Amino acid sequence: MKRVNKISIACLFASIFLFSSCFNKFLTLYPLNEIVLENYWTEKADVESTLRSVYAAMESKDCIEKMILFGEVRSDNIVDGQNPQDDVKQFTKDNILETNGLVKWDCFYKVINLANTIMYYAPEVQRIDPNYTRDELNANLAEAMFLRCLSYFYLIRSYKDVPYVTRPSIDDSEDFHVGVTPFEEVLDSLIADMEFVKDYAVNRYAGAASNDNILQLSNTARVTRAAAYSLLCDLYLWKGDWDKCIECANVVFNRKYADYEEYVQKYGESGTPVYDMRGYPLYPEITEGSTQVNEFFYEVFGIGNSMESIFELTFMSNSTKNESITKYYGGQTQQGWQDGCLSGNSELYVGVATGTNALFGEGAKYSGKFDTRCYYSTYESNSKYWILKYSYDDVFFKSLKGGAVGAPTVSRSSRSETEPSNWIVYRLPDVMLMKAEALVMKAKQFENVEADTLSGTEERSAAAAEKNNLFQQAFQLVQVVNLRAVDRHDYTTNSSCDTLKLKDFNTSATAMEELVFNERRREFLFEGKRWFDLVRMARRDGNTERLVNYVLPKHTQNQSAIRIRLADMDAIYFPIFKEQIKINPLLHQNPAYIQDDYSEHI
Numbered sequence: 338m339k340r341v342n343k344i345s346i347a348c349l350f351a352s353i354f355l356f357s358s359c360f361n362k363f364l365t366l367y368p369l370n371e372i373v374l375e376n377y378w379t380e381k382a383d384v385e386s387t388l389r390s391v392y393a394a395m396e397s398k399d400c401i402e403k404m405i406l407f408g409e410v411r412s413d414n415i416v417d418g419q420n421p422q423d424d425v426k427q428f429t430k431d432n433i434l435e436t437n438g439l440v441k442w443d444c445f446y447k448v449i450n451l452a453n454t455i456m457y458y459a460p461e462v463q464r465i466d467p468n469y470t471r472d473e474l475n476a477n478l479a480e481a482m483f484l485r486c487l488s489y490f491y492l493i494r495s496y497k498d499v500p501y502v503t504r505p506s507i508d509d510s511e512d513f514h515v516g517v518t519p520f521e522e523v524l525d526s527l528i529a530d531m532e533f534v535k536d537y538a539v540n541r542y543a544g545a546a547s548n549d550n551i552l553q554l555s556n557t558a559r560v561t562r563a564a565a566y567s568l569l570c571d572l573y574l575w576k577g578d579w580d581k582c583i584e585c586a587n588v589v590f591n592r593k594y595a596d597y598e599e600y601v602q603k604y605g606e607s608g609t610p611v612y613d614m615r616g617y618p619l620y621p622e623i624t625e626g627s628t629q630v631n632e633f634f635y636e637v638f639g640i641g642n643s644m645e646s647i648f649e650l651t652f653m654s655n656s657t658k659n660e661s662i663t664k665y666y667g668g669q670t671q672q673g674w675q676d677g678c679l680s681g682n683s684e685l686y687v688g689v690a691t692g693t694n695a696l697f698g699e700g701a702k703y704s705g706k707f708d709t710r711c712y713y714s715t716y717e718s719n720s721k722y723w724i725l726k727y728s729y730d731d732v733f734f735k736s737l738k739g740g741a742v743g744a745p746t747v748s749r750s751s752r753s754e755t756e757p758s759n760w761i762v763y764r765l766p767d768v769m770l771m772k773a774e775a776l777v778m779k780a781k782q783f784e785n786v787e788a789d790t791l792s793g794t795e796e797r798s799a800a801a802a803e804k805n806n807l808f809q810q811a812f813q814l815v816q817v818v819n820l821r822a823v824d825r826h827d828y829t830t831n832s833s834c835d836t837l838k839l840k841d842f843n844t845s846a847t848a849m850e851e852l853v854f855n856e857r858r859r860e861f862l863f864e865g866k867r868w869f870d871l872v873r874m875a876r877r878d879g880n881t882e883r884l885v886n887y888v889l890p891k892h893t894q895n896q897s898a899i900r901i902r903l904a905d906m907d908a909i910y911f912p913i914f915k916e917q918i919k920i921n922p923l924l925h926q927n928p929a930y931i932q933d934d935y936s937e938h939i
Contacts, residue, residue: 378458381469384477391451391484396650399444401661401760406439407495408865413888419676431899435912435930445488452485454505475537480560482534486527487568493520494869497910516923524576531569538562557642558651563592567647567763570771575873579779586772593618593765611644615817620645622709622821623736631733634713639730641759652757659757667728669754681715681722682891690744696855707737710822712747714862725749726863727758766818766860773814774853780807781846808843815856872909881909905929
């Protein structure tokens with residue numbers, strides 16, 4: 338039976354505590370004094386109820402919409418789909434103005450204000466409610482802090498410098514006009530906050546121990562310690578602290594592998610849905626004895642809340658709807674199937690079946706590869722490449738291994754309107770490839786030292802050996818992710834099974850970095866990560882040259898104007914919505930979007 342994992346999510350998020358519906362003031366800091374009464378915030382249930390509202394705010398239509406728009410639409414993955422509205426077209430054309438309502442940031446500040454409210458009141462509740470333990474308080478604070486930090490992380494990756502507020506709006510006499518805090522200061526604060534609470538988060542929620550499906554659901558739909566360390570891993574990657582990034586990734590790996598070992602001990606190898614893929618518990622594309630590719634897609638994106646997942650925003654069957662997925666990627670409505678207003682860039686699909694696609698199988702490095710991720714991410718119809726991921730609950734086709742070159746016949750099952758898709762924030766391959774990127778960037782430091790500062794042969798040899806060791810570790814992580822995707826069962830250490838060869842990529846740190854970035858693109862198509870990956874690359878480069886080279890080919894018009902505009906580092910971020918600047922005189926527009934310098938008619 339499909340979607341058994343979601344049956345009891347209602348137990349976790351049954352009642353949603355709603356603050357006032359009027360949240361349209363700047364920063365959504367609507368005063369809470371109307372509901373913060375003397376008879377509220379007196380017991381544990383009040384904290385838990387408000388905490389559910391933080392998750393609900395993060396799962397709002399607006400938040401999911403921004404995760405898609407900000408993380409994908411300006412990237413080389415996305416072009417116009419079916420009848421996009423003008424504001425969406427301006428995103429795909431990279432012609433985004435301060436008057437475009439889609440750049441409003443209110444939804445994330447709703448999450449932030451709710452989280453701030455919990456952190457303000459919960460300690461006092463713990464003092465007066467004898468049934469509310471210190472450990473429970475700490476766990477709740479870790480959840481609230483995670484959701485606040487995740488919201489700010491989306492904001493700084495999207496806008497760069499943003500207002501940073503850590504206290505709730507609880508009194509309408511307060512002035513909440515706040516100027517922006519620089520990106521680097523916000524990032525440092527997020528790291529400090531997550532470091533403080535990372536070990537307060539629970540390792541595992543044990544309330545549903547008699548039912549493994551429910552247990553797995555609760556441990557991916559709520560913040561756990563693995564989720565906390567995954568966010569920290571990501572923050573350190575953007576910070577450029579490679580050692581801390583690697584350290585956090587290893588904590589996540591140990592936690593997920595411990596879960597896997599416990600499952601194997603309980604059910605045996607044959608009863609475990611994931612495989613030990615060279616030390617990482619991942620779903621295979623196909624199960625042993627089968628000839629049909631669909632296992633990974635069905636478990637991770639169809640059912641959701643999979644064993645491979647770390648944290649995802651979870652939507653209850655027959656209760657809530659993930660309307661943004663339907664709008665942007667496609668889905669069932671009361672009127673029937675609706676194509677998404679976004680579609681995949683043709684370069685993701687064209688030439689894959691013949692081995693001539695640059696991303697999925699071109700030339701000696703990828704010759705003979707049959708990467709399944711193309712076929713379950715997009716499909717061609719009427720010269721559009723529609724998005725399968727999230728909008729369908731099952732995609733399946735005959736195994737490509739050992740077959741002749743040619744596109745498989747892909748079957749797909751559209752998702753029911755009453756069974757909405759989740760939105761995955763972190764899953765295990767994400768953390769694996771974060772670590773791979775950190776290893777490569779750490780190796781780049783040795784490459785620079787080797788080239789520039791070491792004169793002695795012995796010192797050069799030591800630096801070269803360390804660099805190559807780091808390259809090898811990074812490559813092994815990429816290889817595991819790639820092995821799963823090219824439909825292999827023999828996940829042994831036998832090099833004859835390998836689909837990529839280290840010698841093709843370890844010529845330089847730049848080549849290795851591009852390997853990791855390309856693998857991230859293949860693995861996380863349409864998961865809201867690609868544009869942020871390109872922004873992170875540009876920040877490290879100190880220029881937008883590589884970013885422009887990736888995204889420019891998808892634009893069939895005005896390439897010269899887009900190249901000129903994106904040469905400005907500020908232009909890789911979004912404008913602040915014009916009305917928010919009017920409300921708050923302390924805000925100033927991103928200089929790349931000041932009207933004198935920015936045309937509305939590109």
